[in-house]
Amino acid sequence: MKYLFLKISAILLGLFLILGIVFVGLTGFFAKEYLQETNQMLYGGIADKMIKEVTPLVDGRVDTMAVQKIINSNMVINPSIEIYLLDTEGKIITYVAPESKIKSESVDLAPIKTFVNKKKFTFIKGDDPRSPGVQNVFSAAEIKDKSTNQLQGYLYIVLASEEQMSIATYLIECYVPKVGIYLFTAALITAMIIGLIAIWFLTKNLRRYIETVGKFKDGDLSVRVCKNAKGDFPVLGETFNAMADKLVANIDELKSVENLRRELIANVSHDLRTPLAIMQGYVETLQMKEDKISTEDRQKYLNIILNSSEKLSDLITQLFEYAKLEARQIEPNKEPFQMTDLVADAFSKYQVLAEEKDITVKVAHQEDLPVVFADVSLVERVVQNLMDNALKFTPKGGTVTISLEELKDGVQIMVADTGPGIPAEEQAFIFDRYRKINKTATKSNNGAGLGLAIVKKILELHNASISVTSQLNKGTAFTFSLPTYAN
Ligand SMILES: Nc1ncnc2c1ncn2[C@@H]1O[C@H](COP(=O)(O)OP(=O)(O)OP(=O)(O)O)[C@@H](O)[C@H]1O
Numbered sequence: 069m070k071y072l073f074l075k076i077s078a079i080l081l082g083l084f085l086i087l088g089i090v091f092v093g094l095t096g097f098f099a100k101e102y103l104q105e106t107n108q109m110l111y112g113g114i115a116d117k118m119i120k121e122v123t124p125l126v127d128g129r130v131d132t133m134a135v136q137k138i139i140n141s142n143m144v145i146n147p148s149i150e151i152y153l154l155d156t157e158g159k160i161i162t163y164v165a166p167e168s169k170i171k172s173e174s175v176d177l178a179p180i181k182t183f184v185n186k187k188k189f190t191f192i193k194g195d196d197p198r199s200p201g202v203q204n205v206f207s208a209a210e211i212k213d214k215s216t217n218q219l220q221g222y223l224y225i226v227l228a229s230e231e232q233m234s235i236a237t238y239l240i241e242c243y244v245p246k247v248g249i250y251l252f253t254a255a256l257i258t259a260m261i262i263g264l265i266a267i268w269f270l271t272k273n274l275r276r277y278i279e280t281v282g283k284f285k286d287g288d289l290s291v292r293v294c295k296n297a298k299g300d301f302p303v304l305g306e307t308f309n310a311m312a313d314k315l316v317a318n319i320d321e322l323k324s325v326e327n328l329r330r331e332l333i334a335n336v337s338h339d340l341r342t343p344l345a346i347m348q349g350y351v352e353t354l355q356m357k358e359d360k361i362s363t364e365d366r367q368k369y370l371n372i373i374l375n376s377s378e379k380l381s382d383l384i385t386q387l388f389e390y391a392k393l394e395a396r397q398i399e400p401n402k403e404p405f406q407m408t409d410l411v412a413d414a415f416s417k418y419q420v421l422a423e424e425k426d427i428t429v430k431v432a433h434q435e436d437l438p439v440v441f442a443d444v445s446l447v448e449r450v451v452q453n454l455m456d457n458a459l460k461f462t463p464k465g466g467t468v469t470i471s472l473e474e475l476k477d478g479v480q481i482m483v484a485d486t487g488p489g490i491p492a493e494e495q496a497f498i499f500d501r502y503r504k505i506n507k508t509a510t511k512s513n514n515g516a517g518l519g520l521a522i523v524k525k526i527l528e529l530h531n532a533s534i535s536v537t538s539q540l541n542k543g544t545a546f547t548f549s550l551p552t553y554a555n
């Protein structure tokens with residue numbers, strides 16, 4: 069704030085000083101001109117008056133008596149003036165000037181003629197014989213022969229003598245520094261006052277901003293710069309608001325990610341602990357009742373242990389797979405292949421399981437489907453996960469259908485079942501890792517809830533997406549598509 073004030077004041081001061089210097093300079097120049105013009109206005113007519121009384125040139129010769137008379141009368145009016153008698157060419161015949169030496173012998177007649185012929189007063193300057201090159205104000209009159217009225221020469225009077233000019237210069241030089249000092253002081257005070265006012269106006273809104281930012285810093289994340297306080301810095305206010313919104317959104321997201329992570333750890337440890345506990349329990353029983361157990365029971369226990377260890381291994385593999393997919397450590401190794409072959413493979417793999425569960429598996433597709441371009445083993449995992457789910461959730465006597473359909477530039481794959489369906493409000497979450505719907509409804513499901521999350525990640529690697537349509541108690545269908553191979 070202090071620096072801003074000093075900066076604004078310094079800029080204004082500089083501006084005022086420049087204006088002041090220009091003003092003083094112009095005043096000095098015009099003061100001289102003003103003096104000279106006044107002089108000419110006052111005394112411009114004296115040459116005329118004198119000529120009316122005396123004739124200093126008669127037949128080209130100087131009338132000394134007449135000249136003396138001119139000198140006398142002038143001493144009274146203005147002792148500093150210089151009087152010249154010129155011939156018709158402008159040559160100086162004689163002159164009267166206080167203690168001086170003239171340096172030029174003739175004078176330019178053009179301004180004299182203009183002066184003599186003028187009807188009204190005009191400000192006009194002519195040569196000064198004492199200082200060649202310098203122009204001065206003058207008075208002039210024609211000298212004419214009384215009887216013939218013929219032009220004999222000119223009476224030329226330089227009005228502002230050297231002495232007079234030096235007095236004027238001295239006075240101006242005296243006044244200019246004075247004016248300068250006044251001007252500087254006035255400029256300094258004005259600059260400071262305007263600077264203060266400007267600062268006040270500028271910081272009026274800034275202060276509000278600082279207050280808002282301060283509150284935000286202190287933990288009140290809901291504060292925003294209100295609309296009418298945006299004032300001169302609307303962009304600043306909007307940017308702050310946008311930044312605050314983003315920060316709050318990021319914090320919320322971090323919080324939810326953190327919650328999800330906690331949930332994940334809790335679920336994983338639970339899911340790992342269950343089969344482990346089962347295994348531990350049966351192994352302990354086997355140890356304790358080594359002799360008392362029938363072969364049949366022993367076999368049963370060992371089967372349970374084997375099952376649990378398989379489940380554990382599956383779960384760990386799945387977790388590992390998901391973690392790798394999430395960290396983008398898996399690069400799809402894309403190649404052209406026929407989707408019908410992959411589906412036929414899956415069909416034969418699931419045939420046994422389907423028969424066990426009394427479920428009919430169907431495959432439906434047209435002939436001559438185009439070749440798709442994707443990672444075979446990853447797509448196999450997708451189909452496998454969808455088939456796992458379909459067979460797991462579909463009750464006895466149901467049907468699972470895998471159908472393929474040609475699209476404009478791809479092949480659509482659909483896995484549909486006649487199972488219990490997924491409630492609409494759950495459909496959005498089933499692709500999130502560790503999301504299993506209503507646990508009581510799917511008691512039989514002892515999966516980890518990672519299958520669909522893995523499917524989604526794999527399809528993301530192929531720039532594809534998966535969609536679900538489902539009706540409660542009627543069935544569920546998952547659909548995705550892969551691009552055809554363009555060679
Ligand atoms: N075909 C389906 N019919 C009904 N519900 C389904 C179907 N497929 C998935 N679901 C629901 O979506 C949830 C998430 O499926 P997902 O495959 O991700 O996990 P899971 O099958 O429970 O476990 P995992 O696949 O890891 O063994 C399932 O728990 C189930 O509630």
Ligand SMILES: [Mg+2]
Pocket residue numbers: 453456457515518519520
């Ligand atoms: Mg599953």
